[in-house]
Amino acid sequence: MLNFTSPLFFVALALVACGLYILPGRWRAAYLLVLSYGFYAMVSVRFLALMVAGSLLAYGIGIGIANARSDSARVRLMLLGVGGLLGGIVVFKIGGAWHGWLLPLGLSYYSFKLISYVIEVYWDEDSVERDLTLFLSYPAFFPQIISGPIQRSEPYFQQVRALAARRLDSAQIEEGFRLIVTGLMLKLLVGDRLATLIAGVDAAPGSFGRIDLLVTIAGYTLQLYADFAGYTNIALGIGKMLGIDGPPNFNAPFLATNIQEMWRRWHMSLTTWLTDYLFIPLTMTMRRYGLAGLLLCITINMALIGVWHGFTLNYLIFGLMHAVYFSLTMLYLRYISPPRGKKAPPEPRLRRIVRTAFGMVLTFALMSSTQIFFHSARFDQAIGILRQVFGLIPSGARSIGDIGPGAAETFVICALITVWAGCGAPGARRLSDRIAPVAPRWLQYGVGLFLLATLTPDSAGSFVYGQF
Amino acid sequence: MIIPRSIGTILASLAAALVLSALACLLPDNPYQRFQLVDGTLFEPLRRGYERIHFDPAPIDVAIIGPSKTLLGLSAPGIEHTLNQAGQTAHVANFSVPASGRNVEWLMLHEAYKIKSPRVIVVGVYDSPSFYGHPSFRFVAPARDLAIQPAPLLHNYFKDLAYLPARQVLLAFARVAPGLTGLRDHFDPATYANTRADFTTGSFVMEGKTINMALTVPAAVLAGQTVVEQKATLLERLTRRFVNRGDEAVYMDQIVREADAHHSRILFVFMPVYNRKGELADRARLMAHGTLLDNADISDHAEYFENWEHLNHTGATILSDRVAKAVAKLLSEPAKS
Numbered sequence: 001m002l003n004f005t006s007p008l009f010f011v012a013l014a015l016v017a018c019g020l021y022i023l024p025g026r027w028r029a030a031y032l033l034v035l036s037y038g039f040y041a042m043v044s045v046r047f048l049a050l051m052v053a054g055s056l057l058a059y060g061i062g063i064g065i066a067n068a069r070s071d072s073a074r075v076r077l078m079l080l081g082v083g084g085l086l087g088g089i090v091v092f093k094i095g096g097a098w099h100g101w102l103l104p105l106g107l108s109y110y111s112f113k114l115i116s117y118v119i120e121v122y123w124d125e126d127s128v129e130r131d132l133t134l135f136l137s138y139p140a141f142f143p144q145i146i147s148g149p150i151q152r153s154e155p156y157f158q159q160v161r162a163l164a165a166r167r168l169d170s171a172q173i174e175e176g177f178r179l180i181v182t183g184l185m186l187k188l189l190v191g192d193r194l195a196t197l198i199a200g201v202d203a204a205p206g207s208f209g210r211i212d213l214l215v216t217i218a219g220y221t222l223q224l225y226a227d228f229a230g231y232t233n234i235a236l237g238i239g240k241m242l243g244i245d246g247p248p249n250f251n252a253p254f255l256a257t258n259i260q261e262m263w264r265r266w267h268m269s270l271t272t273w274l275t276d277y278l279f280i281p282l283t284m285t286m287r288r289y290g291l292a293g294l295l296l297c298i299t300i301n302m303a304l305i306g307v308w309h310g311f312t313l314n315y316l317i318f319g320l321m322h323a324v325y326f327s328l329t330m331l332y333l334r335y336i337s338p339p340r341g342k343k344a345p346p347e348p349r350l351r352r353i354v355r356t357a358f359g360m361v362l363t364f365a366l367m368s369s370t371q372i373f374f375h376s377a378r379f380d381q382a383i384g385i386l387r388q389v390f391g392l393i394p395s396g397a398r399s400i401g402d403i404g405p406g407a408a409e410t411f412v413i414c415a416l417i418t419v420w421a422g423c424g425a426p427g428a429r430r431l432s433d434r435i436a437p438v439a440p441r442w443l444q445y446g447v448g449l450f451l452l453a454t455l456t457p458d459s460a461g462s463f464v465y466g467q468f
Numbered sequence: 469m470i471i472p473r474s475i476g477t478i479l480a481s482l483a484a485a486l487v488l489s490a491l492a493c494l495l496p497d498n499p500y501q502r503f504q505l506v507d508g509t510l511f512e513p514l515r516r517g518y519e520r521i522h523f524d525p526a527p528i529d530v531a532i533i534g535p536s537k538t539l540l541g542l543s544a545p546g547i548e549h550t551l552n553q554a555g556q557t558a559h560v561a562n563f564s565v566p567a568s569g570r571n572v573e574w575l576m577l578h579e580a581y582k583i584k585s586p587r588v589i590v591v592g593v594y595d596s597p598s599f600y601g602h603p604s605f606r607f608v609a610p611a612r613d614l615a616i617q618p619a620p621l622l623h624n625y626f627k628d629l630a631y632l633p634a635r636q637v638l639l640a641f642a643r644v645a646p647g648l649t650g651l652r653d654h655f656d657p658a659t660y661a662n663t664r665a666d667f668t669t670g671s672f673v674m675e676g677k678t679i680n681m682a683l684t685v686p687a688a689v690l691a692g693q694t695v696v697e698q699k700a701t702l703l704e705r706l707t708r709r710f711v712n713r714g715d716e717a718v719y720m721d722q723i724v725r726e727a728d729a730h731h732s733r734i735l736f737v738f739m740p741v742y743n744r745k746g747e748l749a750d751r752a753r754l755m756a757h758g759t760l761l762d763n764a765d766i767s768d769h770a771e772y773f774e775n776w777e778h779l780n781h782t783g784a785t786i787l788s789d790r791v792a793k794a795v796a797k798l799l800s801e802p803a804k805s
Contacts, residue, residue: 168472170472170473170474170475171474172474173472173474173475174473174474174477174478177474177477177478177481181481404650405647405648405650405651406648406649406650409648441477441481442477442478442480442481442484443480443481444481445478445484445485446480446481446482446483446484446487446488447485447488448481448485449482449484449485450484450485450488450489450492450633453485453489453633453634454489454492454633454634454637455634456634
């Protein structure tokens with residue numbers, strides 16, 4: 001398969017992007033479909049057949065719902081579609097966790113797209129898409145197939161229809177290029193380097209000191225962000241080059257001052273998907289149970305986010321830890337918020353700054369604590385790390401610097417870059433604009449490409465979220 | 469044709485990256501640090517070879533170059549001992565390195581001639597020479613030798629060249645902050661002394677595999693290991709013709725030229741593999757440039773092999789003895805004019 005980080009992929013991308021704009025408008029949707037299926041077929045023709053089957057099921061169900069004469073028929077069709085698509089995910093996730101099955105590439109992502117489509121059509125029959133070519137290209141759209149973002153159907157269909165009449169958009173191409181270069185830098189120069197150092201600690205965590213272990217745990221969060229946000233930038237950049245804007249997945253998550261806010265800024269396309277299609281319907285159903293119902297909904301939602309990554313105990317604990325943190329945050333915010341109708345007294349500036357800073361650090365620490373379970377392959381590994389962190393078993397004397405020459409310095413530099421990128425994704429653009437008079441954009445990108453050429457580790461790691 | 473602004477920006481940024489990469493290739497480096505880039509890898513003997521040339525005051529009268537076959541099959545101390553017994557004092561250095569590729573063999577020879585004056589060059593030759601350059605060449609070769617190679621379109625040229633900017637940036641940084649890169653800027657006698665120089669005895673780990681030179685392997689096991697050489701496809705044959713018959717021929721010419729320029733004699737040593745009656749490649753050409761020591765008879769003796777393509781201690785002792793006798797003869801001849 002062509003990897004999103006390989007130079008060959010970008011040569012191919014330049015060619016296919018040229019092809020798209022050379023083709024007559026009416027062929028462009030079909031072109032995207034052929035490209036996407038071709039890309040997927042390079043991974044597995046068998047799994048491509050599975051995606052086509054799921055897509056045809058959703059297509060048929062959508063038309064069935066739009067044509068149904070009774071509400072009960074519409075409900076039955078919707079449940080059949082959602083159940084069938086969810087069933088596929090569940091079967092493969094269970095098979096993967098318990099029997100070591102190979103998970104079809106992007107199964108969760110394209111299934112979630114199709115489920116959202118079925119539900120949208122159920123809610124609004126006008127959302128139905130009857131153009132089969134256009135429809136099939138939606139779940140298969142190759143920039144989003146590996147790890148999302150999970151784009152909703154309507155914005156996608158509108159953009160592909162508009163693509164037919166679209167000319168080469170200079171600003172969009174440049175923005176796509178910028179996203180790809182920054183995404184590659186985040187993934188290859190930061191994420192993969194952090195991953196190498198973390199792997200050095202993972203090889204024998206017991207031999208490292210407690211402080212180094214705590215730093216490494218913080219590194220789990222930073223590495224995940226650099227990897228996933230880097231991938232997302234690349235995916236969005238490729239989409240832009242092909243004339244399709246995807247939804248954002250991150251919005252400065254390290255600026256979040258509590259876990260609730262963090263989830264509004266992290267993996268946004270998944271959290272908004274779950275909010276729209278699970279959390280809100282669930283809370284509507286459970287509202288008669290008051291606070292207990294709400295807490296139950298939060299727990300179900302977070303547990304599902306956990307097991308969506310895989311049917312393992314560690315992922316379930318990851319989700320449940322978030323449920324606890326989320327619920328406690330919600331209760332605390334309710335407790336400190338003024339009674340209805342009353343305005344909160346103005347907060348002194350210094351106190352606000354301290355509270356915000358404390359909130360950001362605490363949120364990051366809580367997020368990192370859940371990453372112990374997310375990152376560890378087995379439950380006993382995670383428990384072992386926790387026991388060591390809390391001093392229940394003796395720690396070793398090694399430090400991160402012992403992994404290799406310059407390891408500690410590399411870790412600190414990568415961590416700072418990740419925090420900077422994670423705090424200022426929108427700000428990064430402003431910085432680019434601000435220095436443009438001194439260093440024109442072509443020079444900025446050129447330096448970025450040069451850094452990629454010279455500092456990329458010998459072997460690029462696979463994307464963390466590609467496995468989900 | 470009007471190029472859209474964004475395409476212009478992209479092309480300009482690619483050009484900027486290219487210019488910066490070209491400038492990076494010009495960054496100065498410390499050759500000793502360059503040779504340390506292979507530390508901890510299969511190619512570590514290269515670093516030791518560099519230290520033998522530049523930091524070990526002992527002269528080099530006989531230099532051995534070749535791949536793992538000559539590394540495991542020829543004992544420099546053994547040859548020295550035999551020569552001494554024959555009344556000839558000569559210092560022998562084995563610069564062989566695992567994996568095939570004549571370019572790095574030429575490089576070691578070139579490096580040796582900078583400081584020492586080897587009178588005889590022992591070159592391992594085979595029935596199926598490698599068509600490609602050595603995988604370590606990009607790490608240890610000077611930037612100039614990577615950028616300007618002796619023939620166009622050598623196999624690893626673009627791959628090696630693509631690595632050059634990254635390497636030069638690292639090496640330039642290593643000159644300023646050697647501690648942060650783990651690349652020493654000074655010679656460490658202890659490290660030199662602790663690096664294995666003779667691979668024909670004892671046991672050691674190479675590429676994660678323990679090699680026991682004292683081992684005698686049953687013939688049936690060796691026969692099971694033997695890899696039958698695949699016949700080259702038409703495309704491969706055409707490509708070889710197109711690219712000067714590959715790096716082997718190009719750099720063998722370089723080796724011969726280098727030896728001739730320094731009036732050294734060349735001893736080509738045929739290193740057979742177990743039970744394969746392959747004909748030595750380019751026999752006539754080799755004989756025109758030096759003396760050929762044909763060891764095809766060894767191929768039949770299972771008791772001489774550690775595995776199907778490498779000799780064990782017994783085999784290495786026999787071969788080293790043969791090489792010593794041939795070298796003694798060459799050393800006793802008047803210097804080449």
